Amino acid sequence: MNPYLDEDLQALADQVRRFATDRVAPGFLERDKTRVLDRDLMREMGRMGFIAPELPERFGGLGLGCLAAGVIHEEIARADLSISYINLLASLNGQILAEHGRPDVVRPWLDKLIQGRALLAIALTEPRGGSDAANLRLRVERDGDHYILNGEKTSISAADQADAVVVFGRTGSVQSGAHGVTALLVPTDLPGLTRNRFDCHGQRAIGRGSLFFDNVRVPVDHRLGDENKGFVQVMQGFDFSRALIGLQVLGVARIALEETWEYAAQREAFGKPLSAFQGVSHPLADFQTQVEAARLLCLQTLWLKDRHLPHTAEAAMCKWWGPKLAYDVVHQCLLVFGHGGYDHGLMEQRLRDVLGFQIGDGTAQIMKTIIARTKAGRAAVPA
Numbered sequence: 001m002n003p004y005l006d007e008d009l010q011a012l013a014d015q016v017r018r019f020a021t022d023r024v025a026p027g028f029l030e031r032d033k034t035r036v037l038d039r040d041l042m043r044e045m046g047r048m049g050f051i052a053p054e055l056p057e058r059f060g061g062l063g064l065g066c067l068a069a070g071v072i073h074e075e076i077a078r079a080d081l082s083i084s085y086i087n088l089l090a091s092l093n094g095q096i097l098a099e100h101g102r103p104d105v106v107r108p109w110l111d112k113l114i115q116g117r118a119l120l121a122i123a124l125t126e127p128r129g130g131s132d133a134a135n136l137r138l139r140v141e142r143d144g145d146h147y148i149l150n151g152e153k154t155s156i157s158a159a160d161q162a163d164a165v166v167v168f169g170r171t172g173s174v175q176s177g178a179h180g181v182t183a184l185l186v187p188t189d190l191p192g193l194t195r196n197r198f199d200c201h202g203q204r205a206i207g208r209g210s211l212f213f214d215n216v217r218v219p220v221d222h223r224l225g226d227e228n229k230g231f232v233q234v235m236q237g238f239d240f241s242r243a244l245i246g247l248q249v250l251g252v253a254r255i256a257l258e259e260t261w262e263y264a265a266q267r268e269a270f271g272k273p274l275s276a277f278q279g280v281s282h283p284l285a286d287f288q289t290q291v292e293a294a295r296l297l298c299l300q301t302l303w304l305k306d307r308h309l310p311h312t313a314e315a316a317m318c319k320w321w322g323p324k325l326a327y328d329v330v331h332q333c334l335l336v337f338g339h340g341g342y343d344h345g346l347m348e349q350r351l352r353d354v355l356g357f358q359i360g361d362g363t364a365q366i367m368k369t370i371i372a373r374t375k376a377g378r379a380a381v382p383a
Contacts, residue, residue, distance in 0.1 A: 002296075002299070004067060004296070004299040004300065004302075004303050005067070005071065005299070009067060009068060009071050012064075012068060012071055012072065013071045013072075013074075013075055016050060016071065016072050016075035016076065017075045017078070019045075019048060019050070020075050020076050020078060020079035020080075021079065023041060023044065024041065024076060024079035024080050024083050025079040025080065027041075027080070028079065028080045028346070028349070029345065029346070029349065031080065031082060031083075031204070031205035032082075032204050032205060032349050033204075034205075035197075035204045035205060035207060036205065037082070037083075037086075037119070037158075037161055037205050037206060037207075038083070038205075039116075041083065042086050042116040042119070043115065043116040043117060044116070045076075045086065045087075045116050046114060046115040046116025046117065047115070047116070049062055050072050050076070050087070051086065051087060051090045051113065051114055051115075051116055052069065052087075052090040052091050052094040052113060052114050053068050053069055053072065054066045054068060054069040054091065054095075055094050055095070055098055055110065055114065056098070059094075059098045059107065059110050060107070060110050060111050060114050061094070061110075061114055065306045066240060066243075066302040066305045066306050067299065067302045067303060067306055069087070069091050069244065069302075070243065070244060070247045070298065070299065070302045072087060073087045073088065073091070073244050073247050073248055073251070074247040074248065074250070074251040075251065076251075077247070077248040077249070077251035077252055078251040078252065078254065078255040080205070081203065081248060081249070081251075081252055081350070081353040081354065082203050082204065082205035082206045082353065083205065083206075084248050084251070085157060085158065085203070085206040086116070086119065086206075087244070088241060088244055088245065088248060089119065089120055089121060089122070089157065089158060089162075090113050090114070090120070091240065091241065091244060092122060092237060092238070092240065092241040092244075093113065093120040093121075093122060093166055094110060094113055094114070094120075095237045095240060096122075096166055096183070096224060096234050096237050097109060097110055097113075097120075097166075097185065097224065098110060099237070100183070100224040100225040100230075100233060100234055101185060101222075101224050102221050102222075104221075105185065105219075105221050105222055106185065109164060109185070112163075118163040118164065119158055119161055119162050119163055120162055120163065120164050120165065120166065121156055121157060121158045121159060121161075121162035121164075121165045121166070122156075122157075122165065122166045123153035123156050123159075123165045123166065123167045123168065123211055124136075124153070124168045125153060125154055125155045125156065125360075126138060126151070126152060126153055126154060127152060127154050136168060136169065136170050136181055137151055137170065138150070138151030138152065138153065138167070138168070138169040138170060138213065139151055139169060139170055140169035140170060140171045140182050140184065141171070142171070142220070143217070145219060145220050145221075146217045146218060146219055146220060147169075147171075147182075147184060147217070147218045147219075147220060147222075147223070148215055148216070148217055148218075149167065149169055149184070149186070149192075149213040149215075149216040149217075149218060150213055150214065150215060150216075151169065151213050152210060152211065152212050152213070153165075153167065153210065153211040153213075154209075154210040154211075155198075155208050155210075155359075155360060156208060156209060156210065156211055157203075157206055157207070157208055157360065158206050158207060158208075159195050159196070159197065159207070159208060159209030159210060159211055160195050160196065160197040160207060160209045161206070161207065162188055163187070163188060163189075164185060164186060164187045164188060165185075165186050165188060165211065166183060166184070166185060166186075166224065166234070167183065167184050167185075167186045167211075167213075168181050168182070168183050168230060168231055168234075169181065169182060169184065170182075171227055171228050172228045176228070178231040178232055179228055179229065179231075179232060180228050181228070181229075181230050181231035181232075182223060182225075182227050182228060182229075182230040183223070183224040183225055183230030183231070183233075183234045184218050184222050184223055184224060184230075185218075185222045185223075185224055186216065186218050186222065190216050190217065190218065191216070191217075192213060192214040192215050192216040192217070193211065193212070193213055193214075193216050194211075194212045194214070195209055195210060195211045195212065196209045196210050197209040198210075200356070201352050201355065201356070202349070202351075202352030202353040202354075202355055202356050203352075203353050203356045208360075238315075238361075238362070239301075239305065239311055239312050239315035239316075240302075240305060240315070241361070242301075242315040242316060242318050242319035242361070242362065242367075243298050243301040243302050243305070243311070243314070243315050243318045243319075244298075244302075245318065245319055245322060245323070245357055245361060246294065246295075246297070246298035246301075246318030246319060246321070246322030246323075247295065247298045247299075247318075247322075248322075248357075249322045249323050249325075249326035249327075249354045249357055250291055250294055250295050250298065250322055250325070250326055252326055252330065252350050252353065252354055253287070253291050253325065253326040253329040253330060253354075254291060254295075256329060256330045256333040256347065256350055257284065257287065257288055257291065257329060257333060259333070259346075259347075260284060260332075260333040260336050260337065261275070261284060263336065263337060264280055264281065264284070264336055274336065280336060283332050284332065284333075284336070287325075287328065287329045287332060290325055290329075291325065291329060294318075294321055294322055294325055297314060297317060297318055297321070298318045298322065300314060301314040301315050301317075301318055312370065312374055313370065313371045313374035313375065316362075316367040316368070316370040316371045316374075317367070317371060319357075319361065319362055319367045320363075320364035320367035320368060322357070323354060323355075323357035323358045323364075324358060324364065326354040326357075327351065327354050327355055327358065330347065330350045330351045330354060331351060333347060334347045334348060334351055369381060
């Protein structure tokens, strides 16, 4: 019995798992090869109510809460981590738009987002740095009722596929650091905006790339939050996405463990099943224990968020521990499968997919600094 998942949430998990098994999993390997995100599948997920269900009904959502979003997120990721990026980006950006955007501007985007008819990216990282807001160089200059954007964003998930992007740029001086950063909702069809795509190791269906801004004019009413305070205000929503990322990668680890336990119990060596050898079963048991603990931490974080209780440190724990643990788990599972796991297929793709989360969306070092500041105080853990 899971203390965070009541009967309704468990029923939701069962419904999503059936959908993910029937509709998402069959195209897992093919999408990795073609690097094409299935928009029809995305719209189907929208019709099922599986995208950003936590958004309030006044914004077109179902108002189910953040735990419900986590349950859905986890089940989709079990089938395909890249497809679960649709859920991750929708929940993160949906929350940002709902809390910080002008209703008349963001409501049409929220409708399309929830229905699976639009994909939104978030653009913070630049060639000079990502987590260090003081190093942001993309310029945002006011010109009447527009902002003019010039610069580059890089390592952006869904860069070449997104219909709009939440962009962080500098309206203040470099010396003003995070307090001189403004966030804007930028449709990707605006003149002067171009983009490319990297040939990444994993997460290939969603992809990553760069965005280039050459005198891109964005209406002032597309600003998210206050001018010069976008980073401070909007980044608060990342606590939510960090817990989702934890569940996302742990969903991959859980299905990998399930398949590996089954394989180890059936495959024989020296007249015994592989699971009879402690060198096989004990590492799996160790990881099973850690995955269960890490999953409870992620669910607890979403439970705290649903109750408007502090959860910044817990979210950072989810973000650094989950991806590292998931990678170690899938690596161990691949070794148990031997050459069958090393060959192109489910296990090696999972290994490539989860690795990316040790790099993007906040490194382990940044997360541990956040935890330390939460516990010791910012003055005791200076930048």
